[in-house]
Structure formats: structure tokens, C-alpha cells
Amino acid sequence: MQIQGDLFKGNPRLIDLQFSLKSRKVQFGDNFRSLNPAASLYFDSYADGLSFAPNSFKDVKLSSLVIPGTHLNVGLFSGAQIGKIEFSSFKPEFVSKETFAGMGYLGMLTLGMDYYAPQGVWVFPEDFFSSLRFVEGLGITMSSGSEWKPKPDFLVGYDRLRELSLPGQVYDIVEPSTLFNQLPRLETLNYDPYWGEKDFPARSYKRNFGSSCFSTGAQLEIGTRCSEDHSVYAGMIQGKKVFSTPSNCDGGGCSAGFPIETQDKSSATWDGARSFCQRLRFGDHQDWRLPTMDELNLLYQGQNAIGGFNTGNAEVNWGVYWSLDSTENYPDLRRIVMFSGTPPVKSNWPKDRLGFYRCVRSVAQ
Numbered sequence: 001m002q003i004q005g006d007l008f009k010g011n012p013r014l015i016d017l018q019f020s021l022k023s024r025k026v027q028f029g030d031n032f033r034s035l036n037p038a039a040s041l042y043f044d045s046y047a048d049g050l051s052f053a054p055n056s057f058k059d060v061k062l063s064s065l066v067i068p069g070t071h072l073n074v075g076l077f078s079g080a081q082i083g084k085i086e087f088s089s090f091k092p093e094f095v096s097k098e099t100f101a102g103m104g105y106l107g108m109l110t111l112g113m114d115y116y117a118p119q120g121v122w123v124f125p126e127d128f129f130s131s132l133r134f135v136e137g138l139g140i141t142m143s144s145g146s147e148w149k150p151k152p153d154f155l156v157g158y159d160r161l162r163e164l165s166l167p168g169q170v171y172d173i174v175e176p177s178t179l180f181n182q183l184p185r186l187e188t189l190n191y192d193p194y195w196g197e198k199d200f201p202a203r204s205y206k207r208n209f210g211s212s213c214f215s216t217g218a219q220l221e222i223g224t225r226c227s228e229d230h231s232v233y234a235g236m237i238q239g240k241k242v243f244s245t246p247s248n249c250d251g252g253g254c255s256a257g258f259p260i261e262t263q264d265k266s267s268a269t270w271d272g273a274r275s276f277c278q279r280l281r282f283g284d285h286q287d288w289r290l291p292t293m294d295e296l297n298l299l300y301q302g303q304n305a306i307g308g309f310n311t312g313n314a315e316v317n318w319g320v321y322w323s324l325d326s327t328e329n330y331p332d333l334r335r336i337v338m339f340s341g342t343p344p345v346k347s348n349w350p351k352d353r354l355g356f357y358r359c360v361r362s363v364a365q
Contacts, residue, residue, distance in 0.1 A: 021045035029053035037061035078102035108137035117146040139165035165190040223305025273357035320355040
């Protein structure tokens with residue numbers, strides 16, 4: 001059976017809704033457009049009876065959503081803004097890395113892996129976690145007879161994550177000190193070892209977001225280089241010191257040691273440049289990223305002291321450098337600065353075209 005039409009049109013006051021489907025075969029479609037944004041929506045079913053059309057939660061706003069084990073379509077949550085989502089009886093094969101593509105906001109995601117894993121070990125889709133970097137809370141639970149072996153850096157790039165709960169069995173793989181130093185906003189880490197819970201607050205750990213080369217409070221000039229890793233001081237923005245890589249490390253210089261290129265040579269699409277910076281391990285730090293427009297302008301102003309920028313020409317991207325910032329109402333464009341101009345040309349650039357890039361990190365005074 002397929003449910004047709006907007007179920008709540010003309011009755012937006014309902015805020016606590018439960019669909020108890022049992023073993024019935026039911027598919028929902030575009031039925032939730034008029035739901036009150038404060039509503040909590042709960043589905044209860046078994047025997048694979050529940051399914052959703054691709055547009056079921058498009059642009060929907062909800063307080064919370066609970067879904068039992070079922071396969072979820074690519075882009076199911078496009079444009080959606082949801083406070084909490086819980087997948088009960090979850091299996092990794094129920095989703096793809098594109099399930100959350102285009103989602104506007106997700107405050108907390110809980111993956112309740114109540115099943116026993118095949119051959120005892122769960123395997124998530126490739127890049128699944130990198131597609132969730134916009135979430136502010138993430139929780140993963142699983143039965144005691146199952147296993148999961150994430151890579152130690154599987155959460156690198158989660159700049160918004162404030163709350164994290166993991167199965168206790170992964171403690172030896174991703175221990176608290178590693179996680180707190182990877183996640184700049186993480187406030188509370190919880191390990192649930194099935195027989196009890198243990199919380200680790202951020203205040204109990206010394207974070208390594210500073211620089212071992214530049215001491216706290218040191219007076220630095222733009223262009224000052226760390227003698228250990230050659231990272232460069234680029235200036236101050238909103239009370240934070242900004243550091244740049246010496247170049248975009250063409251040939252793997254930043255990740256594999258010296259020599260460092262004297263000029264940025266590599267160009268990439270915006271996605272490629274962002275991915276490079278997020279994966280970068282350089283100078284004992286893992287919090288590198290593309291610069292914001294303000295930070296990119298800082299790099300432009302100090303380019304002679306910082307060194308290595310490519311001003312380009314008509315054949316070489318006009319010296320276009322990518323920023324992290326998007327363009328409102330134009331999802332396929334990203335904000336850029338053209339280093340070929342004086343004063344700098346600030347514009348938009350199709351994200352699938354090529355541009356130069358420089359990775360930065362910022363540190364509170």
C-alpha cells in the first residue's frame with residue numbers, strides 16, 4: 001500500500017505522531033510537507049514492511065524522527081531540517097553516503113545497530129561518515145556480539161560535532177585524547193560498553209590545536225615560519241591566529257615530508273581541494289581546512305610575506321583560490337579570490353572548475 005497526499009494539510013497542530021505498521025507493507029511519499037516543525041514522528045514496523053519514496057522528507061522540518069530498519073533512498077533528506085534522527089534496528093547497508101545529500105540541518109543522529117553483524121564485523125559504506133560532517137551530534141550503539149573497526153581518523157573534519165557516543169569496544173582504536181584533538185567543538189564523549197556508560201568531558205583533556213612551534217601569546221609577524229614544519233603565520237581574524245601551509249604541497253610534500261614546492265602548482269575542483277585539506281596531516285595537526293573568505297583575503301594581503309602563491313593568467317585559472325564559503329541560492333558556486341588582480345577580485349566560481357588552494361588552521365589567542 002502506498003500512502004498518497006499531504007496527510008497534515010490544514011491540521012498543522014499535531015506534534016506527536018506514531019505510525020504502528022507492524023508487518024503491513026506500506027510506502028510513504030510526499031506526505032509530511034505540512035507537519036508542524038515541532039513535531040516528533042515515530043514509525044514502528046517489522047518484516048521490512050516500511051519504505052519511503054525518494055521525496056518523502058524533502059524540505060521537511062521536524063523536531064525528531066525515529067525509523068526502524070529499512071533501506072533509505074539517495075537524497076531522501078534533501079533540504080530537510082531535523083533536530084534528531086534515530087535509526088533503530090539499523091544496518092549499514094540500509095544507507096549510502098548519498099542518503100543525506102543536500103540535507104539542510106541535522107542536530108543529532110543515532111544509529112542503533114541492534115542486529116548481530118555478518119561474520120561478527122560491521123562494514124560501513126565507503127565515505128559514509130564524511131557525508132555526515134554537518135551533524136552536531138552522533139551516536140552509535142551495537143549489540144555486544146558485534147564488532148566494528150573504524151579507522152582512527154574516521155571523524156576528521158567534523159567541525160560542528162559537539163556530542164559523540166561510541167560503542168565501548170572501539171576505545172582502543174579511537175581513544176579519547178585522539179578524538180578530542182581531532183574535533184574542535186567536541187564537548188562530551190561517551191563510550192557505551194554495553195554493560196555501562198562512561199563519559200569523558202572535554203575539560204579533562206589538553207587539546208593540541210595550538211602549535212608546538214609558536215608558543216601561546218608569542219608576538220608574530222606575518223610570514224613567520226615554523227622551523228620544524230615550515231607552516232606560516234598569516235595574521236589575526238576575530239581574535240584567532242591563522243596559520244597556512246607553505247604551499248599546497250604539490251607532490252605530497254605536506255604529507256610525506258620535504259621538499260616543499262616554492263609555488264602552488266596543483267589545482268583542483270572545490271570538492272577536491274576541500275578533501276585534500278581535510279585529509280591533510282601536517283605539522284602534527286589534523287585540523288587543516290580551506291580558508292573562509294575573510295581568511296583568504298588575509299592570505300592575499302600577506303601573500304608576499306607568506307610566499308608561494310600562484311597569480312596565474314588566462315591559461316592558469318586567473319590565480320583563482322578557493323574559499324570554504326558557499327554562495328547563497330547557488331549551490332553549484334563557491335566564493336573565490338583571484339590573486340591575479342590588484343586589488344583582489346572577489347567572485348563566485350563553479351565548484352566543478354579548477355582552482356588553486358591553500359590549507360589553513362586557526363588557533364585562539
